[in-house]
Amino acid sequence: MIYREAGDFKTGYRDDGQTFPIRLDRWGYYAALAVAFGIIPFVINDYWANAVFVPFLIYAIAALGLNILTGYAGQVSLGTGGFMAVGAYAVYKLMTAFPEISVVIHILLAGGITAVVGMLFGLPSLRIKGFYLAVATLAAQFFLVWLFNKVPWFYNYSASGQINAPERTVLGWAVTGPATSAAGKYLVCLIFALLLAWVARNLTRGTLGRKWMAIRDMDIAAEIIGVNPLTAKLSAFAVSSFFIGVAGALLFAVYLGAAEVGEAFGINKSFLVLFMIIIGGLGSIFGSFAGAAFMVLLPVLLKNVLVGSFGWPTDLAAHFELMIVGALIVFFLIVEPHGLARLWALAKEKLRLWPFPH
Amino acid sequence: MTHSPAVETYTTADGRQIGGVLMDMRNITLRFGGVEAIKDISFDIREGEIRAIIGPNGAGKSSMLNVISGFYVPQEGEVWFRGHRRGPMKPYEVARLGIARTFQNIALFDGMSVLDNIMTGRLNKMKAGFLSQALWWGAAEREEIANREQVEKIIDFLEIQNIRKTPVGRLPYGLKKRVELARALAAEPQLLLLDEPMAGMNVEEKEDMSRFILDVNDEFGTTIALIEHDMGVVMDLSDRVVVMDYGRKIGDGTPDEVRNNQEVIDAYLGVAHD
Secondary structure: OOOOOOOOOOOHHHHOOOOOOOHHHHHHHHHHHHHHHHHHHOOOOHHHHHHHHHHHHHHHHHHHHHHHHHHHHHHHOOOOOHHHHHHHHHHHHHHOOOOOOOOOHHHHHHHHHHHHHHHHHHHEEEEEEOOHHHHHHHHHHHHHHHHHOOHHHHHHHOOOEEOOOOOEOOOOOOEEEEOOOOHHHHHHHHHHHHHHHHHHHHHHHHHHHHHHHHHHHHHHHHHHHHOOOHHHHHHHHHHHHHHHHHHHHHHHHHHOOOEEEHHOOOOHHHHHHHHHHHHOOOOHHHHHHHHHHHHHHHHHHHHHHHHHOOOOOOHHHHHHHHHHHHHHHHHHHHOOOOOOHHHHHHHHHHHHHOOOOO | OOOOOOOOOOOOOOOOOEEEEEEEEEEEEEOOOOOEEEEEEEEEOOOOOEEEEEEEOOEEEHHHOOOOOOOOOOOOOEEOOOEEHHHHHOOOHHHHHHHEOOOOOOOOEEEEEEEEHHHHHHHOOOOHHEEEEEEHHHHHHHHHHHHHHHHHHHHOOOOOOHOOOHHHOOHHHHHHHHHHHHHHHHHHOOOOEEEOOOOOOOOOHHHHHHHHHHHHHHOOOEEEEEOOOOOHHHHHHHHHHEEOOOOEEEEEOOOOHHHHOOOHHHHHEEEEEE
């Protein structure tokens, strides 16, 4: 079984358009799904869930969202943290106001609310591009954090100014609150991440995705072939913000359990997710996952190596970790500006010809 | 100065029947600040013909094409399309009327494959709702396949099957021009505007492109308006020619009429010195 298309005949346009055109890729994908659903939930413990899997899945959703906006539609955004905060506070208000309704619906509604807010802050994109748009979305970031700090209604007038996720269950399993099991957290995030990745793939391969990419690559030509820039850009902001809002809601309700807006959803979050899509690969679904994995796993790995193997003091290791991550980001930008997804694609292209490259 | 024939239809030298007026430009004037790029120009484009606009650099040809495609709105004059006066429109609304174009400097979407680029030409034929697209279920998938079939016909027609999955950024210049033509054709336009389709090509590529333009006109019945500097190509391809100079129209008629027009010779064609 060699990695190539030859012999794997496509007899219709439906087959030709499938997500994994090469048989070995399809098998790899099904194997990964089998492991993710069949093995990991049974062996996962709190450390692995909290340090690796749950943040990876949640940030993968956020990275997908930002990648739709920046990677596919070409609109730069630094407001990711603020939009995640909208998702978090929306789900908090919904959970406390309507405790009898399923938390899954709350999370989706929180995404919807974030989509509306994102569209609102996306309006300047009709006039401005590039750096100027980035600054406009930066304003959204600071404004939203300020808003959730300043208006006590958002945190239900709690004395600490924090929001705390009440306990909620899905089909009898606790998914939020202190009693949640590691497997419960992991599974709810996994299902959201997979469904949203599937939706992202569907949107980006069809009409809407082509409109976004046309606007990204050459907005004037896009308009002349019949793309309405208003609807294309605003739909990108809406879909992107929906994803980011769901990620924010999951981050608060499932992962953190309690959050203070400036700390959990500050400008650092915006940059973190931006780094994820740059390192993972702009305009790639796989890249969103790869970038999230890289940015989540690398600090954990470095910490284990530096503190665990070398026996360095924790604070020294933490400083080194920052430097190494920073250096790696610079390295990536210079060596492979198109990210891990491009490296992956190149490896696959080589593999198709292996072992006879000529 | 020759004028367009007043009759409703005419027959070309090679026996094609040319229909009524598709697009009528009436007394168009376009200014940029104090500069008059187009001065009081009138001409028409008839159904099924190949209409060329020629003239020296800076004569206002590209501006004229931009007026036709709705990218510029003239300060004076009227644009009539299919018997209706066209008000000021957004470029994407013009596209929906059935006018497609290619650009002098290729304007393809470099990040997308050839196939995706051509599929963008059919965006206006896609009607599936958001939910259907998000779930890739029902209308979205049916439309994708139906439109893919149409696009494959154009890919066959322009003989670019072997590059359909190649990213456009990797293609050589001549092929990019062909892909751009394919994208414009995918929209099934009634009027196709070509801005210097042969610019920067070698003789072989020019011959290919000329053949494609004639075939498009012949097989799809598409009306074509083009700007081109290669006089040999223009005179061979086009049914009627508009000549512009300094924003004015100095000639209009069949290639033979234009070739023998003294004003056109003085301004643009020149004479052979012996």
